[in-house]
Amino acid sequence: MVERIHGGNLDEVARRYGLDAQKILDFSSNINPHGPPKVVVDYLSRVSVKDVANYPDMNCVTLRSVLAKNLDLNERNLLITNGSSEAIFLLVNYLRPPKALIVSPTFCEYEIAIISTGGERKNLNLQKDKNFAFPLDLTISELNDVDMLFLCNPNNPTGNLCSRDNLVELLGEARKKDVFVVVDEAFMDFVLKKEDYTLKLLVNEYSNLAVLGSLTKFYSLAGLRVGYIVSNESLIFKLKNKTPAWNVNALAQKTAAIALKDKDFKMATLGKNMKARDKLLSIFSNISDLKVYPSQTNFLLAEVVTDKFNSKTFYTELLRRGFYVRNCVSFSGLSERFFRMAIRSEEENRILVEAIGEILI
Numbered sequence: 001m002v003e004r005i006h007g008g009n010l011d012e013v014a015r016r017y018g019l020d021a022q023k024i025l026d027f028s029s030n031i032n033p034h035g036p037p038k039v040v041v042d043y044l045s046r047v048s049v050k051d052v053a054n055y056p057d058m059n060c061v062t063l064r065s066v067l068a069k070n071l072d073l074n075e076r077n078l079l080i081t082n083g084s085s086e087a088i089f090l091l092v093n094y095l096r097p098p099k100a101l102i103v104s105p106t107f108c109e110y111e112i113a114i115i116s117t118g119g120e121r122k123n124l125n126l127q128k129d130k131n132f133a134f135p136l137d138l139t140i141s142e143l144n145d146v147d148m149l150f151l152c153n154p155n156n157p158t159g160n161l162c163s164r165d166n167l168v169e170l171l172g173e174a175r176k177k178d179v180f181v182v183v184d185e186a187f188m189d190f191v192l193k194k195e196d197y198t199l200k201l202l203v204n205e206y207s208n209l210a211v212l213g214s215l216t217k218f219y220s221l222a223g224l225r226v227g228y229i230v231s232n233e234s235l236i237f238k239l240k241n242k243t244p245a246w247n248v249n250a251l252a253q254k255t256a257a258i259a260l261k262d263k264d265f266k267m268a269t270l271g272k273n274m275k276a277r278d279k280l281l282s283i284f285s286n287i288s289d290l291k292v293y294p295s296q297t298n299f300l301l302a303e304v305v306t307d308k309f310n311s312k313t314f315y316t317e318l319l320r321r322g323f324y325v326r327n328c329v330s331f332s333g334l335s336e337r338f339f340r341m342a343i344r345s346e347e348e349n350r351i352l353v354e355a356i357g358e359i360l361i
Contacts (some may be wrong), residue, residue, distance in 0.1 A: 029222070030187065030297075091114075091210055143174055150184070189295040191297060214227045290302055
């Protein structure tokens with residue numbers, strides 16, 4: 001059985017190590033440090049009893065309309081879910097693939113969902129000596145004996161991004177072999193010129209495609225849980241009938257719709273994130289005992305390469321100094337030498353690098 005381990009468990013980690021959660025900077029969770037947008041904060045500060053006393057809209061009509069306009073899609077191609085995790089389990093429970101190929105290392109919920117329905121999973125591990133680049137030909141060759149493919153783009157935790165041309169070729173080959181493709185674009189909003197990479201507009205052209213999205217990360221709404229599925233109208237209709245009533249609460253629906261309308265926040269965030277990420281990469285290049293892999297999103301994957309590395313000392317000492325990063329030992333194909341860190345403010349990034357450099361000396 002796959003162990004369910006995620007970042008963002010700040011209170012649990014603080015309890016385990018006897019620390020004050022308020023004094024720990026959380027680099028383990030890939031949430032936008034510049035959010036939520038001010039318009040969201042203003043709305044939540046004046047929430048009334050009426051906003052929570054009534055049932056939420058069972059069909060998420062307003063949010064679906066706003067999101068469809070934002071993505072330039074037909075509303076009938078969209079299903080709003082309680083985070084992208086619900087979307088993953090909805091698809092697997094409905095399609096029930098006997099065997100699924102998972103491009104790894106990646107988000108563990110794909111594997112957990114497949115196992116939960118009695119399916120078999122096969123991992124295709126990306127190679128670190130190739131900077132975890134997506135192997136198109138190898139992936140196509142592995143489609144012969146599977147029914148579903150899970151691919152995260154940009155990938156978590158490696159941060160690498162597949163080109164649209166490669167994915168379109170993959171989709172075509174998967175269609176020939178009757179393989180359903182799930183592309184998780186939870187971190188696509190952090191990508192500059194995401195329109196050149198997303199597959200959301202291709203769902204009517206490829207009936208074997210579902211694209212997952214999240215409003216949790218970019219808009220800092222992790223506590224409210226809002227995700228979505230983009231696919232052909234027929235599949236969306238069928239999935240809707242498998243979804244529990246009132247699966248997305250009223251505050252989540254209203255807040256997400258407000259956030260999506262804030263275009264200034266989107267542009268400002270992209271600029272700040274890219275600047276902070278590039279600066280962080282530059283600073284890390286001065287630490288010889290650390291290899292940091294290229295990333296196109298809001299987090300970085302690093303590997304400690306010194307022989308003197310002691311994982312228990314490293315992670316415990318970071319926590320003692322007030323920094324919580326994601327130990328990647330639970331990811332298929334990675335070890336305790338790998339850790340993932342979210343991009344935070346430039347000052348917070350700087351003091352994290354300083355702490356890591358001191359610990360590795």
